[in-house]
Structures are given as C-alpha cells and as structure tokens.
Amino acid sequence: MDRLIAKIDDLKARAKTRDTMRYPRAFKDDAVELVSELSEQGWTQQAIGEALEIPWVTLNRWRDAATPGEEQAENFRPVTLSEPKTQPALVSPSGWRIEGLSVAQLIEVARRLP
Incomplete structure (x- = not known):
C-alpha cells in the first residue's frame, strides 16, 4: 500500500x-x-x-x-473486397453519359448521333 x-x-x-x-x-x-x-x-x-x-x-x-x-x-466482421466490373460507357464531349449497353450497341448509338 x-x-x-x-x-x-x-x-x-x-x-x-x-x-x-x-x-x-x-x-x-x-x-x-x-x-x-x-x-x-x-x-x-x-x-x-x-x-x-x-x-x-x-x-x-x-x-x-x-x-x-x-x-x-469484436464488432467487425471480415469482408471480401472485389473490383467492380467495369462496363463500357459512351461519354459525349458535353458530358452526357450512356451506360449499360454492350460495346456493339454503344458503337451503333454513336453512329446515329448527329
């Protein structure tokens, strides 16, 4: 003591x-x-x-x-991180963006645009 x-x-x-x-x-x-x-x-x-x-x-x-x-x-649980799948996208010079189509479909869209 x-x-x-x-x-x-x-x-x-x-x-x-x-x-x-x-x-x-x-x-x-x-x-x-x-x-x-x-x-x-x-x-x-x-x-x-x-x-x-x-x-x-x-x-x-x-x-x-x-x-x-x-x-x-004790509160954390293990997780598995994976890289997100990148999808092709068509981005215009003015900033609009088209996603969710295949490469062939995006090419066709790009051809039809003025």
Whole structure:
C-alpha cells in the first residue's frame, strides 16, 4: 500500500512541475498503469481521481486511448473486397453519359448521333 501511495505522490508532483497545460505521454501512461493497479486494489474511479487530483473522466479517456480497438474489434466482421466490373460507357464531349449497353450497341448509338 505504501508503494501505491508513493506512486500517487510521484504522479501528483510530476503533474505540478509540467511545462505545458497538456500532460506528457509518459505521464499519461504511468497514470493509466496506476489506475489499473488501484482498480485491482478495489479503489473506485472517484477515489482514484481525487487521489491523483485528475478528473476520473480524463483518466478513463486516457485508459481508453491506451488500449485502442479492443471494443471495436469484436464488432467487425471480415469482408471480401472485389473490383467492380467495369462496363463500357459512351461519354459525349458535353458530358452526357450512356451506360449499360454492350460495346456493339454503344458503337451503333454513336453512329446515329448527329
């Protein structure tokens, strides 16, 4: 327990000495690791947030960002991608387009156009 209290004090001291408003990546990683340890010891989210003087919502966001894709991976199903079949098309210089005909039919249409 003393080890966890020492880690909490260390993180709080590091938070007060940071140069910018944002927390460094190493700090966030250490905080996420400590949150996991404290959760295993039975600490509530609110108690952890109060002990670290960081809102628990922020700690949860950091934890979710540290383990990307775990929740989403279960929702994805494998799919097979195939190239769409290209069909011939007749496109005029003015922009209209005729599709869905065979090459022979398109040639005949092109011959009959003015």
